[in-house]
Amino acid sequence: MLSKNIESALNKQIRIEAESSQTYLSMACWAEVQGLEGIAQFMYTQSDEERAHMLKLVKYVNERGGHAQVTDLKAPKITYSTFKEMFEELYNHEIFVSQSINELVHITFEEKDYATHNFLQWYVSEQIEEEATAKSILDKINLIGEDKGGLYLFDRDIQQLTVTSSIAINPK
Numbered sequence: 001m002l003s004k005n006i007e008s009a010l011n012k013q014i015r016i017e018a019e020s021s022q023t024y025l026s027m028a029c030w031a032e033v034q035g036l037e038g039i040a041q042f043m044y045t046q047s048d049e050e051r052a053h054m055l056k057l058v059k060y061v062n063e064r065g066g067h068a069q070v071t072d073l074k075a076p077k078i079t080y081s082t083f084k085e086m087f088e089e090l091y092n093h094e095i096f097v098s099q100s101i102n103e104l105v106h107i108t109f110e111e112k113d114y115a116t117h118n119f120l121q122w123y124v125s126e127q128i129e130e131e132a133t134a135k136s137i138l139d140k141i142n143l144i145g146e147d148k149g150g151l152y153l154f155d156r157d158i159q160q161l162t163v164t165s166s167i168a169i170n171p172k
Contacts, residue, residue, distance in 0.1 A: 002113070002116070003111055006107060006111055012100075013101070014054055014068055021047045021050035022047075022076050023076040024043050027046075027086050028047060029078070031083065036155050037159065038154075046090075083151070084138075087141055088138065090137075091134035091138055101124060104120060
């Protein structure tokens with residue numbers, strides 16, 4: 001059984017994951033309109049992953065005797081001046097999500113809810129991976145600079161990254 005405090009904190013995280021999905025979907029739309037098909041596909045995949053993270057939380061809350069709440073979402077930004085700005089926002093957002101997960105883990109310690117603490121360890125590991133991926137992408141973008149040929153290759157390469165990670169996530 002979840003305490004009301006932990007249920008509330010988990011519902012806050014559900015909203016954050018839903019907003020993350022919407023943010024990345026908006027980024028995918030912007031990239032697609034800019035002709036950046038690889039980046040768009042990467043962001044569509046990120047959006048799907050965030051929705052899956054949200055649903056995992058929803059199921060957990062409901063299975064543990066709580067009531068998962070579906071709330072209003074903050075509208076995401078819809079335009080960016082550059083793809084670099086978009087990826088900087090993605091990286092900063094992942095840091096924000098990590099901080100939120102860490103706060104949630106802290107609450108589980110305070111309340112001695114070790115089942116929820118254990119459940120959240122998957123999210124802790126996931127955020128380490130998400131931050132590392134975003135940082136690696138930003139490093140590559142900084143190497144490219146303003147080179148249009150580099151952008152073309154980056155867009156193609158990130159599409160391969162999406163295909164590779166989809167295979168790893170969903171082996172057939």
